Amino acid sequence: MTLHRYMEIKCPNCSAEDEALVWDTINAQVNPEAKTALLNGKTNLFVCPRCRTASFIDRPLLYHDMQIGYMAWYFPFSLVKSGKILDWIDPGGQIRGIENCPGCDYAPGTHYVFDMDELVRYIKFRDALAEDMRHGPG
Ligand SMILES: [Zn+2]
16 A cells, blocks of 8 residues: 655745645555655655755655564654544554554554654664564574
């Protein structure tokens, strides 16, 4: 499952508008190039066509690695402060509607982060663990 779309974004610097590619979900196996962009800090970035200001499009971003078997979800912390996070996560800390996701048996262990840098660090951490598993101890 990889979801992305074009959205009209307004430049915070000069108010010019343009369409930008926005990712909601990145699947490491389906879109490895999107994973690379994420690790390089290039995901959900709007570059203004008029003044060239780059700004981050602050939206939830779910990262899904089917091979290692985990999900990590970035949420803007404003969703927590406003209580809107409850639209996504139930009071027990689980993803709402996950029972409708066949094959998502590791979803209850989804790691939530509130910082894009932390999302990148967490992905690199899990990649490092998986790498070590492949090579065995030593
Ligand atoms: Zn601009």
